[in-house]
Amino acid sequence: MARPKIVLFGDSITQRSFEPGGWGxxxxxxxxxxxxxxxxxxxxYNTKLALFLxxxxxxxxxxxxxxxxxxxxxxxxxxxxxxxxxxxxxxxAQYKENLLKIVYHxxxxxxxxxxxxxxxxxxxEVGRIEYARSLYGENAKPPERTNEMAGMYAKTCMEVAxxxxxxxxxxxxxxxxxxxxxxxxxxxxxxxxxxNAVVHGEVVKVLASGGLHAPGMPxxxxxxxxxxxxxxxxxxxxxx
Amino acid sequence: MARPKIVLFGDSITQRSFEPGGWGxxxxxxxxxxxxxxxxxxxxYNTKLALFLxxxxxxxxxxxxxxxxxxxxxxxxxxxxxxxxxxxxxxxAQYKENLLKIVYHxxxxxxxxxxxxxxxxxxxEVGRIEYARSLYGENAKPPERTNEMAGMYAKTCMEVAxxxxxxxxxxxxxxxxxxxxxxxxxxxxxxxxxxNAVVHGEVVKVLASGGLHAPGMPxxxxxxxxxxxxxxxxxxxxxx
Numbered sequence: 001m002a003r004p005k006i007v008l009f010g011d012s013i014t015q016r017s018f019e020p021g022g023w024g025x026x027x028x029x030x031x032x033x034x035x036x037x038x039x040x041x042x043x044x045y046n047t048k049l050a051l052f053l054x055x056x057x058x059x060x061x062x063x064x065x066x067x068x069x070x071x072x073x074x075x076x077x078x079x080x081x082x083x084x085x086x087x088x089x090x091x092x093a094q095y096k097e098n099l100l101k102i103v104y105h106x107x108x109x110x111x112x113x114x115x116x117x118x119x120x121x122x123x124x125e126v127g128r129i130e131y132a133r134s135l136y137g138e139n140a141k142p143p144e145r146t147n148e149m150a151g152m153y154a155k156t157c158m159e160v161a162x163x164x165x166x167x168x169x170x171x172x173x174x175x176x177x178x179x180x181x182x183x184x185x186x187x188x189x190x191x192x193x194x195x196n197a198v199v200h201g202e203v204v205k206v207l208a209s210g211g212l213h214a215p216g217m218p219x220x221x222x223x224x225x226x227x228x229x230x231x232x233x234x235x236x237x238x239x240x
Numbered sequence: 241m242a243r244p245k246i247v248l249f250g251d252s253i254t255q256r257s258f259e260p261g262g263w264g265x266x267x268x269x270x271x272x273x274x275x276x277x278x279x280x281x282x283x284x285y286n287t288k289l290a291l292f293l294x295x296x297x298x299x300x301x302x303x304x305x306x307x308x309x310x311x312x313x314x315x316x317x318x319x320x321x322x323x324x325x326x327x328x329x330x331x332x333a334q335y336k337e338n339l340l341k342i343v344y345h346x347x348x349x350x351x352x353x354x355x356x357x358x359x360x361x362x363x364x365e366v367g368r369i370e371y372a373r374s375l376y377g378e379n380a381k382p383p384e385r386t387n388e389m390a391g392m393y394a395k396t397c398m399e400v401a402x403x404x405x406x407x408x409x410x411x412x413x414x415x416x417x418x419x420x421x422x423x424x425x426x427x428x429x430x431x432x433x434x435x436n437a438v439v440h441g442e443v444v445k446v447l448a449s450g451g452l453h454a455p456g457m458p459x460x461x462x463x464x465x466x467x468x469x470x471x472x473x474x475x476x477x478x479x480x
Binding site (some may be wrong): 018019020022024028032036039042043044045046053056063087128221223224225234 | 255258261268273276281282285289302326461464473
């Protein structure tokens, strides 16, 4: 039985999801022997750059299209104008339009796919300043992101999800339900192991609601306890 | 640019390679934005069962065949007769024949593929007994594996590699170069994070020798530092 495929599409928070404790690796483990998890994360990319990846990443005539795609952009789009990294900034109206285009493209190329929108996480501005100082000391520039701005992009992402009726994770809000939510971020922006665990838990839940409930999904090949090692062919025949 | 694919084929030591600190997740990270790592690990499987997976896992007419496959079986084949798990035992001559069949099949289906044979790791018999006692107390049965037996299967695996002229990792020997090698095993058999790091390091080295040197491989899409965010189309055009 061919395994279904889940694609993780996003920026550095997706790219780094296979680092120790990462949410991508944890997801692979959750879907062990049941689905393949494919990472398509691009550090530094915003939604404007993501548009250039769509044709190759989600082609129309794919022989084995994914059953689900997480779309996780916005942390870079929300970089402030007039600060370091301002080239990453995407005006909020354009962010919305780009996200709509991304979801449209994926759904048009792969009609049966489950798309999950994930908002950017909150920004810990103090942690961000400390991180910059650890690199540049007195020459550290003012933080290039604010939590308020990330929140506006998160809200926009949720609007897109509502308009298109696709499932979503409001990571910005979810994390801040925890009083010491700053522990989820390692440099004020990227995820700690605890932050990765939050993303993993939320993604597992939303995939399950969308029909990809890992414990209920079949193995591609039988569990060894279901095999008579003397006559293994029977278990493999049954599977087909 | 389509990413090449690396398949990890084996038993539980491969299946569990995306658990925290796992060598499969680390490998995915090593080949970040350059190659996909696909896990095909099956807990409890020996080479006899693995034969039943070959046609579906490595079909002849695959549109996107892997560039490399790690073959990592033997820990279960080496289970002792007359002990717990004896159904997993595969006589050493048959283990050799099965491994030959596995490599032949993969190379015939995918002529350009790099196959890497990995021997079973050593067995820490004391650790194995302690693990059994932690589960069953006084009712724990004698260990179902010995280090000596695992060593014989490792030697046979290396013979197959030499006969077929495929690269290999003698994990059984490599680990025992370290005086306190028992630290590499969590229950006397499966890998700790340190053990996973050894496997990861060895696999990275042998893939590099075979032409898959991660730092020298191209990204599928440009690094953000190579993109003019005002005119991104130029960087993406250049890439093609």
